[in-house]
Amino acid sequence: MLFEIFIFPGILYILLWTVVLYWFFRKFMASLHKRVGPSFNGPAGSYQTLFDLSKLLTKESITPKGVNPYLFSLMPLLATILAIIPTALIPWSPSVLVVPSEYGLLGLVVLIGIEPFLLFLTGFGSNNKYSFLGGIRILTQMISMETAFFLSALSPAILFGTLNLASIVEQSSWLSFFVLLPSFMLYFIALLGLLEQPPFNIPDAEQEIVYGFYTEYSGTNYFLLKVAEFSEFMAVFAGGVVLFLGGYKGLFFDNFICLFIKMLFIAIVMMVIRASTPRITMKQMLKFSWKYLVPLTLLNIVWIMLSKILFFGTIV
Amino acid sequence: MDNLKSIFKPFDTKYVEDYKSSWIKVKLSYSTNLLDVAKLLYDNGLRSISTISATDFLEDNVMEINYFFEDLVNKKNCWLKCDVSRELEHCKIASICGIYKGALWNERETYSMFGVEFVGHPDLRPIIISQDFYDKFPFRKDFDWEEHEKNTVANINFISESFEKEEEENEKKLDVNSSEMILNWGPTHPSSGPIRLKVHCDGEDILGIDPDIGFVWRALEHLVTKKDFVGAIVAVERLCFMDNINSMVGYAQAVEEIAGVEITEFAKWMRVILGEVGRISSHFMGMGGFYNAMGLHTVAMWNMDIREFFLDFLESYSGARIATASVEAGGVRYGLAPEMLDELQKALDKFDATKDDIRSIFVKNPTMRSRASTIGILSKDDVYDYALCGVLARASGVKTDVRIDEPYGAYEHINMDYVTQDGGSSKDRLVQLFEEIEQSVDIIKQAKAHIEKKIEEGEFNPTKDYMVKVPKKLPKGEAISRVEWARGEVLMHLVTEEKAKSPYRLKMKAPSFNHTMMVDYLLKGQTLSDIPLVFGSLYVCQGDLDR
Numbered sequence: 001m002l003f004e005i006f007i008f009p010g011i012l013y014i015l016l017w018t019v020v021l022y023w024f025f026r027k028f029m030a031s032l033h034k035r036v037g038p039s040f041n042g043p044a045g046s047y048q049t050l051f052d053l054s055k056l057l058t059k060e061s062i063t064p065k066g067v068n069p070y071l072f073s074l075m076p077l078l079a080t081i082l083a084i085i086p087t088a089l090i091p092w093s094p095s096v097l098v099v100p101s102e103y104g105l106l107g108l109v110v111l112i113g114i115e116p117f118l119l120f121l122t123g124f125g126s127n128n129k130y131s132f133l134g135g136i137r138i139l140t141q142m143i144s145m146e147t148a149f150f151l152s153a154l155s156p157a158i159l160f161g162t163l164n165l166a167s168i169v170e171q172s173s174w175l176s177f178f179v180l181l182p183s184f185m186l187y188f189i190a191l192l193g194l195l196e197q198p199p200f201n202i203p204d205a206e207q208e209i210v211y212g213f214y215t216e217y218s219g220t221n222y223f224l225l226k227v228a229e230f231s232e233f234m235a236v237f238a239g240g241v242v243l244f245l246g247g248y249k250g251l252f253f254d255n256f257i258c259l260f261i262k263m264l265f266i267a268i269v270m271m272v273i274r275a276s277t278p279r280i281t282m283k284q285m286l287k288f289s290w291k292y293l294v295p296l297t298l299l300n301i302v303w304i305m306l307s308k309i310l311f312f313g314t315i316v
Numbered sequence: 317m318d319n320l321k322s323i324f325k326p327f328d329t330k331y332v333e334d335y336k337s338s339w340i341k342v343k344l345s346y347s348t349n350l351l352d353v354a355k356l357l358y359d360n361g362l363r364s365i366s367t368i369s370a371t372d373f374l375e376d377n378v379m380e381i382n383y384f385f386e387d388l389v390n391k392k393n394c395w396l397k398c399d400v401s402r403e404l405e406h407c408k409i410a411s412i413c414g415i416y417k418g419a420l421w422n423e424r425e426t427y428s429m430f431g432v433e434f435v436g437h438p439d440l441r442p443i444i445i446s447q448d449f450y451d452k453f454p455f456r457k458d459f460d461w462e463e464h465e466k467n468t469v470a471n472i473n474f475i476s477e478s479f480e481k482e483e484e485e486n487e488k489k490l491d492v493n494s495s496e497m498i499l500n501w502g503p504t505h506p507s508s509g510p511i512r513l514k515v516h517c518d519g520e521d522i523l524g525i526d527p528d529i530g531f532v533w534r535a536l537e538h539l540v541t542k543k544d545f546v547g548a549i550v551a552v553e554r555l556c557f558m559d560n561i562n563s564m565v566g567y568a569q570a571v572e573e574i575a576g577v578e579i580t581e582f583a584k585w586m587r588v589i590l591g592e593v594g595r596i597s598s599h600f601m602g603m604g605g606f607y608n609a610m611g612l613h614t615v616a617m618w619n620m621d622i623r624e625f626f627l628d629f630l631e632s633y634s635g636a637r638i639a640t641a642s643v644e645a646g647g648v649r650y651g652l653a654p655e656m657l658d659e660l661q662k663a664l665d666k667f668d669a670t671k672d673d674i675r676s677i678f679v680k681n682p683t684m685r686s687r688a689s690t691i692g693i694l695s696k697d698d699v700y701d702y703a704l705c706g707v708l709a710r711a712s713g714v715k716t717d718v719r720i721d722e723p724y725g726a727y728e729h730i731n732m733d734y735v736t737q738d739g740g741s742s743k744d745r746l747v748q749l750f751e752e753i754e755q756s757v758d759i760i761k762q763a764k765a766h767i768e769k770k771i772e773e774g775e776f777n778p779t780k781d782y783m784v785k786v787p788k789k790l791p792k793g794e795a796i797s798r799v800e801w802a803r804g805e806v807l808m809h810l811v812t813e814e815k816a817k818s819p820y821r822l823k824m825k826a827p828s829f830n831h832t833m834m835v836d837y838l839l840k841g842q843t844l845s846d847i848p849l850v851f852g853s854l855y856v857c858q859g860d861l862d863r
Contacts, residue, residue: 278610
């Protein structure tokens, strides 16, 4: 149990994921930008993120005047803890699943969905006009994007007739992969909105509202918020892989490595979109979400139900 | 031109004369006639006021005010002068804001620097200068800079106190029960640059914007008067580093005109090449800035990648990549070696190899178009009324380009045409930037081929021809010189005294000043998300905004 909490898939794993993914994002983004990226600390600049991490941990964390210091410092901590919890529900490999539960999918979706509220509170508690605007933007975006996110995450549950994530992975096959492909694409688009990635990086738009809720945070608190962001990446990526791409199943062997490679694949697609698409506005996001995305996810549910009758033969 | 001259018949004038190819120069005897003259000029098609420049003649006890009226369609321009007394209580003249909207900020600037009171101006607050210079009028010849600089600490405290006072008053003015607030958009905002936009907004909706400028005011127009004619180019090129060469060309032309020097043919062609390289490096930054404002940094990085090659050429030519100081009165500073042209060829090849990628991914980007083609729209009338120039004017379909209208350097031998867009929206300005880069590359190719041909024929001697001697002391005189800078028209108004070693007065009209005036007009009623995009598309550089 202690191994699972502190090493895998617990705190050390999350930290390692954050550091490695951060470094990978930098390197990959650099090559898309025709730059070099971090290069001289360690092999291929790989120590750079470690140094950044130690720097952030040792830097002074400034609390601005006029805020409630407890709320201000509590929120990043809560956000991090809540973002880490979903890892316990995910079947990382055939043998590693910390909390086997019949309602794993429900837990995953609820825990992911609650995160933006905390980020809103960080903005609200900062006593800063820009942060407050960022907080409001998060709420708006969450309401419109999570509808599509939940609906598309529902499709495997309907198809396989279970909320148990381990059982979903076991039942998945090539046929279910193709049936679920439209759901995965919708899930991916909703994921971009949920994780505030371009073109939906409206709540933390640095050119508009100075990084929104991040504005007042520095030092350790900022570090915690970043860890929360990257753990949420992990939860959402892993959730997507487990639900739609067959989890730890691979072509030749079933292992954690397969799941990790699939997660990296999602990250790479996200990066490429980030490097080629400018940000859209709030109005455009709302229009896109309610006019196109949500109706499409509803249609997708119909498709899942139909294909369940056609290809899988039974209604449970 | 004669038509234009006849306007002045009913008025008492000291002289009406032709000046250069497209100007008439007029001096009014009485400043009281100004409003009537301005009205007539406006009705005759001179709808733009490029800039207002005052010259303080301490000995004659006269403040001479120069107005530069332009007709962007028919290319007939008028340089109007009139005298007012320089004693503060009598230093008054009628405001032409009622006729020329573009004079709004220009009159405020003249008021802040020289204390000329424009009677009837709707909003005559100081601009550019910081609070410690208010009511001291720093560009007057009797202003004591040394005395002022003794109290630097007290001045800084005064500025910060005024800021705090202003913030307190803002809070009082706003309705407590509404969601209105005043955002300070800058000077440390990630997309603002050193400028402060006071954004009055209700939630995300903008009610009004009041730009507060002057954070990088270096008093360049005063600095040049402390340097000799060669040293002044260092101040002139600091107008903006992104395109530092064309501003030096403008200044050098003004000096040459007063000195009566004709530069060599080779130097003229060199100025074309250097100037276009400067324009390209600036436009690349402009495109990057436009996309940075939308949260996409790839364009800036890709453009930097190409721009480095053009800077390599500047480095091989002048030894410096950014602050080249490579143009001075009398020609260009250095000779040309063949390997420098090889560097230039590398840059051109690099551009040709990359331009299709940039066009297909970023100039035609659908997400950008969905956002940018409906906001920040400037009509042709806006361009005329507010005297906009350069990229902004041409993106709205106005055919204006000093390189064609009033050719300088070797531009008259170059085969080029106006590049324009129709829409006038933010998107059109981005497309305009890219097409102008292509045009500049084309011009460089023409100029390079010409220089290489002439060197081969033995008509150009690149190691000797680049410079003619300009005397260190200049006669009394006055000249204006216009160049097409990266951001638009730069107008240099140079005044010298008899046997002068340094300029008596140099007014640098820089385009960003007029362009920033449009921020409020374009953004009222839009949302906060549009500020960086529209502001980025205005292609403003704070260096030439504040000077």
